[in-house]
Amino acid sequence: MYEGAVQDLIDELGRLPGVGPKGAQRIAFHLLQADSDDVTRLVTALTEVKAKVRFCDLCGNVAQAERCRICADPRRDQTAICVVEEPKDVVAIERTREFRGTYHVLGGAISPIDGIGPDDLRVRELMTRLASGDVQEVIIATDPNLEGEATATYLSRLLRDIGVTVTRLASGLPVGGDLEYADEVTLGRAFEGRRRVDA
Amino acid sequence: MYVRHLTLKDFRSYPSAELALTQGVTTLVGLNGQGKTNLVEAVGYLATLGSHRVATDQPLVRFGAAQAIVRGAVVRDHRETMVELEITPGRANRARLGRSPVARPRDVLGTLRTVLFAPEDLSLVKGDPSERRRFLDDLLVQRQPRWSGVRSDYDKIVKQRNALLKSAASVLRKGRGAPRRPRPGDEPVDEARAAALHTLDVWNDHLATVGSQLLYARLRLLRDLVPDLAECYDAVSAASSNARATYRSSLHESLAARIGAGEVPDVDALRQGVLDTLAEVRATEIERGVSLVGPHRDDVVLSLGDLPAKGYASHGESWSFALGLKLAAYRLLRRDLGDDPVLVLDDVFAELDSGRRDRLAGLIADCEQVLITAAVGADVPDVLREQGMTYAVELGEVHPLTPQPVPSPSQPVPSPSAPREPNAVFGSESGGIPVSSETNAAFTSQVGEQEGEQEGEQDEGSGR
Numbered sequence: 001m002y003e004g005a006v007q008d009l010i011d012e013l014g015r016l017p018g019v020g021p022k023g024a025q026r027i028a029f030h031l032l033q034a035d036s037d038d039v040t041r042l043v044t045a046l047t048e049v050k051a052k053v054r055f056c057d058l059c060g061n062v063a064q065a066e067r068c069r070i071c072a073d074p075r076r077d078q079t080a081i082c083v084v085e086e087p088k089d090v091v092a093i094e095r096t097r098e099f100r101g102t103y104h105v106l107g108g109a110i111s112p113i114d115g116i117g118p119d120d121l122r123v124r125e126l127m128t129r130l131a132s133g134d135v136q137e138v139i140i141a142t143d144p145n146l147e148g149e150a151t152a153t154y155l156s157r158l159l160r161d162i163g164v165t166v167t168r169l170a171s172g173l174p175v176g177g178d179l180e181y182a183d184e185v186t187l188g189r190a191f192e193g194r195r196r197v198d199a
Numbered sequence: 200m201y202v203r204h205l206t207l208k209d210f211r212s213y214p215s216a217e218l219a220l221t222q223g224v225t226t227l228v229g230l231n232g233q234g235k236t237n238l239v240e241a242v243g244y245l246a247t248l249g250s251h252r253v254a255t256d257q258p259l260v261r262f263g264a265a266q267a268i269v270r271g272a273v274v275r276d277h278r279e280t281m282v283e284l285e286i287t288p289g290r291a292n293r294a295r296l297g298r299s300p301v302a303r304p305r306d307v308l309g310t311l312r313t314v315l316f317a318p319e320d321l322s323l324v325k326g327d328p329s330e331r332r333r334f335l336d337d338l339l340v341q342r343q344p345r346w347s348g349v350r351s352d353y354d355k356i357v358k359q360r361n362a363l364l365k366s367a368a369s370v371l372r373k374g375r376g377a378p379r380r381p382r383p384g385d386e387p388v389d390e391a392r393a394a395a396l397h398t399l400d401v402w403n404d405h406l407a408t409v410g411s412q413l414l415y416a417r418l419r420l421l422r423d424l425v426p427d428l429a430e431c432y433d434a435v436s437a438a439s440s441n442a443r444a445t446y447r448s449s450l451h452e453s454l455a456a457r458i459g460a461g462e463v464p465d466v467d468a469l470r471q472g473v474l475d476t477l478a479e480v481r482a483t484e485i486e487r488g489v490s491l492v493g494p495h496r497d498d499v500v501l502s503l504g505d506l507p508a509k510g511y512a513s514h515g516e517s518w519s520f521a522l523g524l525k526l527a528a529y530r531l532l533r534r535d536l537g538d539d540p541v542l543v544l545d546d547v548f549a550e551l552d553s554g555r556r557d558r559l560a561g562l563i564a565d566c567e568q569v570l571i572t573a574a575v576g577a578d579v580p581d582v583l584r585e586q587g588m589t590y591a592v593e594l595g596e597v598h599p600l601t602p603q604p605v606p607s608p609s610q611p612v613p614s615p616s617a618p619r620e621p622n623a624v625f626g627s628e629s630g631g632i633p634v635s636s637e638t639n640a641a642f643t644s645q646v647g648e649q650e651g652e653q654e655g656e657q658d659e660g661s662g663r
Contacts, residue, residue, distance in 0.1 A: 110398060112363035117398060146355050146405070154401045183303075185348040 006032070058129065060105035060122045062087045070094075070102055077101040082139045083126065083155065085109050085148065089141065101139075104129065109147040110154055118154060126155075130162055137165040144171045144189075200275035200538055201568035202242060202311065209264035210286075211237035212595040224569045224583045228576040228600075229592030235572035238592070239315065239543045242570060245271045245282050246313040246541070247337070248292065248304055251320075257288040273311045275538060282310050308344055312536065314529040316522055317545035323524055324508050324517040328498035335417050335499065338424075338528050342535055346416060353409045357490050360402040365488040367395040403477050410493040411469035414448070417494065418463040420531075421446055425461075427530045432523035435551075435559050436516070440503050442523055449496035451476040518550050526562065539567035547571070548578040556580050 001007055006028060014024035031039055055061065056068035063069070070076055070090070080101030084090055090103050106121040129135065140155055142148035152168055159166050172190035173182055182190070207216040212234045227235045236252070240259075243251055250259060260267040266287040273280050283295040284304065294304040301307060322330045339346040425444055432442035448455040454472040457464060464472070476492045477484075484491050501508040501520060508520050532540045542563060548556050548571070560580040563569050569587075573579050576589070589600045 110401070112359050112366060112398075112402075115362075115366065117363075117366075117395070146352060146359070150359070150398075150401050150405060153404055154398060157397070157401065181302075183348075184345040188345055188348075 055105075058125075059103045060087075060107060060125065061090050061103055075100075078134055079136045080139065081126075081129065081135055081137070082141050084141045085143055085151075089143075093141065099139075101137075106142070106151070109142055109151040111147045111150075121151070123155070123158070127158070130159070130164060135164055137167065140166065140168045144169075200273055200311065200541065202245075202271050202541060203274050203279065204272040205238065205241060206268070206270040207238075207241055208268040209261040210241055210267040210269055211259060211261060213237065214261065214595070216595070216597055218590070218597055220568070220570075221588060222568055224563075224571060224587035226576070226579050226584050226587070226589045227570070227572045227592050227597075228579075228589060229572075229574070231574055233592045234595045234597075235574075235592045236317070236545050237595075238597070239317075239545050239570050239572055241269045242271065242311075242541065242543060243313055243315045244286075245269055245273075245284060246308075246311040247341075248284070248308065251315055251317050251545075255288070256286050256292070259286055260288055271311060280310055282307050305344070305347070308340075312341060312532060312540035313543055314525055314532065314540050315543040315545065316525040316547055317543075318550075320521045320525060321517060323521045324501055324512065331499040331501075332494070332497065334524065334528075335420055336413075338531070339416050339420055341532060342420070346413075349409060349413055349416075353406075353413050353494065356402065356405050356409055357493065357495050360399075360406060360490050361488070363395075363399060363402060364484055364490065367399065368485055368488050370395050403474060406490065406493055407470045407473040407477070410473050411466050413494045414469050414473075414497070415463070415466045417497075418446055418458060421499065422461065422463055423531055424524075424527050427527035428523050431526035431530070431562070432519060434562050435522060435526075435555050436519050437554060437558055442508075442520060443502050444524075445500050445502070447498045447500050449476070449492050451479060515550070515552065515555075519555065522547065522559070529566075542566045542569045544569065544571045546573065548573055548580070549575065557582075 002010065009028045009031070010021075010024045013019055013027050014021055016024075019027070031042075052064055053062055054064075054066075056063040056071055057066050058071045059068060061068040061070065063071075065072070077100050080099075081104050082093060082099055082101055083104045083106060084093065085106050085108055087105055090105060093099055093103075104122070104126050106123065106126075108116050108121055110116060110118060110121070130138070138155075138159055140152045142151045142155075156166050156168070170193055171186070172193055173179065173186065179187070201222050202220050205216075205218040205220060207213045207218075209215070216238070218238065227238060229235050240250055240252060243249075244259070250256075253259070266285055268283065268285050270281065270283040273282060281295070281297055284307070285293040287293075292304045294301050294307045296307050296310065323334055336346070336350055340350065421444060428444055429442050433439055445461065446458050448458045450458070450469075450472045454464065454468075454476075473492060480491050490496075501524075503512055503516060503520070506512075508517060512520060529540060529542055544563075547559070551559065556578070557580050560583045564582070564586075569583070571579055571583065572592075576584070591598050591600050
């Protein structure tokens with residue numbers, strides 16, 4: 001145990017995800033030895049993230065204003081919504097530059113073990129967005145694991161009678177990889193989702 | 200396939216051990232607690248990444264050591280592959296295939312295949328349904344590794360669904376029973392009910408899809424297994440006892456009856472069956488908060504003639520039944536692979552009468568490699584020990600039991616009290632181990648000569 005402020009800092013750092021007691025100690029002593037300018041910058045960044053960042057009213061992505069950058073962009077296609085679990089999934093899809101529509105961040109996936117049901121996700125907000133009638137396609141891009149699939153099934157049932165096209169991201173082999181390195185589940189999925197080659 | 204060499208480091212009671220193995224029968228003899236089973240357990244671990252004795256890895260590592268290493272040279276079709284596993288409790292195991300590390304340990308599955316029969320397997324007959332389900336599922340994974348993914352998916356679905364049933368029970372229950380006086384707060388409850396029911400349907404859907412695949416695979420497996428089971432049981436017990444295994448399904452009666460009669464409905468029929476049954480038991484499930492339908496509630500009923508084996512079969516019969524299941528699994532894998540898995544018989548012979556011992560010996564005579572452990576060497580039929588190596592296991596050390604120099608066949612068998620030569624190669628004494636002297640005399644006619652004259656006499660019992 002260290003005295004007063006040092007131990008407080010270690011305890012606080014230790015509560016962060018991915019940081020254990022040893023790591024917390026290391027970061028704490030690093031901060032002790034760092035320039036006060038560096039520390040001040042970190043403190044400002046921490047304060048600002050709580051003060052300025054909020055969630056987009058429309059899609060639930062992190063934003064600096066009422067609307068996030070993507071929702072506020074008039075060039076984005078408002079007729080297609082891509083539904084993802086987390087803000088970091090938005091960043092991942094944005095990197096592809098393939099998708100020019102808008103997003104909807106659920107904030108997780110259905111997982112009864114963790115006590116997360118549809119009410120804890122931003123499903124109601126999605127339904128409100130669809131009620132306007134402008135949206136033609138909903139692309140469900142939840143994670144391809146059990147909880148993500150359950151969420152996808154739940155959404156597709158919910159959206160079945162609304163009159164929008166509902167699609168689900170394909171799963172299969174990674175591009176640029178070797179077939180022999182694919183695990184059986186992925187390979188099995190790829191077989192299920194095989195396509196006719198139009199010659 | 201066979202294991203040519205086994206290396207252990209800090210595994211169980213062994214600080215280190217080197218064991219050269221050959222095709223044919225290898226018998227490990229030693230007093231209780233000397234480490235015989237540890238050796239075959241290591242072989243089993245290489246094949247399945249799990250122990251047949253314990254569920255966690257901690258007991259596998261020698262007390263005081265940080266990690267254990269098991270390495271085996273596996274020969275298949277004259278090609279040798281080195282499999283190495285590093286077991287560190289609390290961390291993911293690391294594996295090597297040949298000289299290079301593999302990304303996931305389960306990539307080494309299939310390099311070595313074993314069928315292991317141990318005293319613990321008696322629970323296949325006498326134990327809970329979960330033991331029999333695990334037997335089927337493990338065998339499925341051995342045949343096709345893909346099933347390991349389906350199996351773990353299914354387990355997760357059941358866990359999630361149970362959690363949902365538990366948490367939703369309070370909300371859903373409000374809808375049943377006497378209607379309450381309407382109050383302003385009622386509407387959200389109805390909405391919550393609708394949402395809870397909606398998600399339950401989603402999980403039903405997943406349970407039915409994955410569960411029906413697993414169920415279908417199990418049924419087909421059992422259909423393939425049963426003829427061999429009857430044959431193997433009869434061959435060991437020299438009777439026609441009509442040993443059978445039927446699947447008891449948790450699905451609704453009409454489908455369960457068809458399945459019990461040995462029919463294998465197609466996946467779609469099973470899926471629909473799961474969904475229909477789920478609809479039937481919905482109220483009960485909500486009441487009790489657990490999933491009551493699906494492969495996780497099923498059982499395999501083992502029977503001898505008209506009577507169920509559980510509760511009616513004697514100890515020896517139960518033992519033979521469990522052995523029959525394992526031998527049937529062995530034949531199934533052999534047919535699948537076009538190659539023999541390694542057969543491990545841990546402490547089996549002591550429990551069998553002499554007739555069964557001899558017939559079992561006949562049944563396994565044509566297996567490519569058999570590893571046998573016994574506390575008393577005399578329990579193992581002579582024909583088996585004559586075929587291969589015998590090792591003495593003492594206090595975590597393994598010594599080959601070497602023969603007297605030049606014991607010519609005409610010479611009388613040396614008496615057990617005759618002094619033994621220290622083992623020149625391993626530089627260790629092999630005296631003091633209670634192994635009968637026939638083993639020593641037999642050693643000269645050992646390894647590799649399975650095509651020899653013994654083969655002909657022993658072949659008949661195996662039914663091939």
